[in-house]
Amino acid sequence: MVNDNIRLIEDEESKRKLAEMYSLFYRETEADGDFCLDDKEAIDTMVSSIGNSQNKWGYFVDNSRGDPVGFILCHRYTNAASSYIKPGDVEIESFVERGERGKGLGKLLKNAATDSIAEMAKGPARVLSFVESTNETNLAVLRKTGFSEIKGSGYTGDPGRMYSIYARDID
Ligand SMILES: CC(C)(COP(=O)(O)OP(=O)(O)OC[C@H]1O[C@@H](n2cnc3c(N)ncnc32)[C@H](O)[C@@H]1OP(=O)(O)O)[C@@H](O)C(=O)NCCC(=O)NCCS
Numbered sequence: 707m708v709n710d711n712i713r714l715i716e717d718e719e720s721k722r723k724l725a726e727m728y729s730l731f732y733r734e735t736e737a738d739g740d741f742c743l744d745d746k747e748a749i750d751t752m753v754s755s756i757g758n759s760q761n762k763w764g765y766f767v768d769n770s771r772g773d774p775v776g777f778i779l780c781h782r783y784t785n786a787a788s789s790y791i792k793p794g795d796v797e798i799e800s801f802v803e804r805g806e807r808g809k810g811l812g813k814l815l816k817n818a819a820t821d822s823i824a825e826m827a828k829g830p831a832r833v834l835s836f837v838e839s840t841n842e843t844n845l846a847v848l849r850k851t852g853f854s855e856i857k858g859s860g861y862t863g864d865p866g867r868m869y870s871i872y873a874r875d876i877d
Contacts, residue, residue, distance in 0.1 A: 711811075712818045715764045715777065716757050724756065724764065725749040727777055731801035735838060760826070765818045767802070767811045776802035778815035780823060790834075790856055790871050796823045797834045816851055824876050831876050839868040848872045 715724055729749070755762050761782040766774040778800040783791050791797075798819050802811045823831050835853060837844045853872035 721753040775806040
């Protein structure tokens with residue numbers, strides 16, 4: 707493991723905590739989304755999808771008290787899900803609680819994910835991140851961590867919203 711603060715999300719309690727944190731992430735990044743803490747079905751789906759297949763896994767980053775304050779989730783595509791996504795591509799979603807941002811925790815999570823992706827791919831792989839075009843912070847973080855936009859990849863998951871897809875190749 708790259709750092710003592712990083713741990714794989716595997717037990718049920720961790721997954722439940724992840725579901726809560728994912729709701730915060732979703733509310734922040736998908737302002738019109740309807741995934742929320744009291745949506746039990748959505749939470750159960752989230753909880754059960756992590757770690758149950760080789761293609762979906764994640765890590766927590768803990769603060770100094772050992773409490774999780776951020777996560778990264780990895781989703782490896784087995785099919786060409788769209789014209790931008792190739793089989794073997796891994797999409798990442800990352801989140802750090804507001805009060806803990808800017809301390810390098812997001813970078814620790816990305817490094818952990820990148821290591822695991824490289825290990826799993828046993829060769830070159832491509833990491834993808836979908837970001838809303840107005841999310842200046844995440845755009846800055848992605849550029850600083852070696853991602854670049856896939857040209858022409860404007861993706862409209864929700865009407866009226868524009869997403870860019872950023873990619874980074876790893877060896
Ligand atoms: C994206 C996010 C996970 C980053 O977490 P973080 O712990 O603040 O990131 P770090 O402190 O590790 O910073 C990583 C790099 O980005 C830079 N960075 C961080 N915040 C920044 C900002 N607001 N503007 C510009 N650069 C920034 C850091 O300086 C660092 O680069 P450096 O090592 O060259 O100095 C966090 O901002 C977040 O949870 N955002 C909301 C959810 C989201 O948008 N997730 C991504 C969509 S999948």
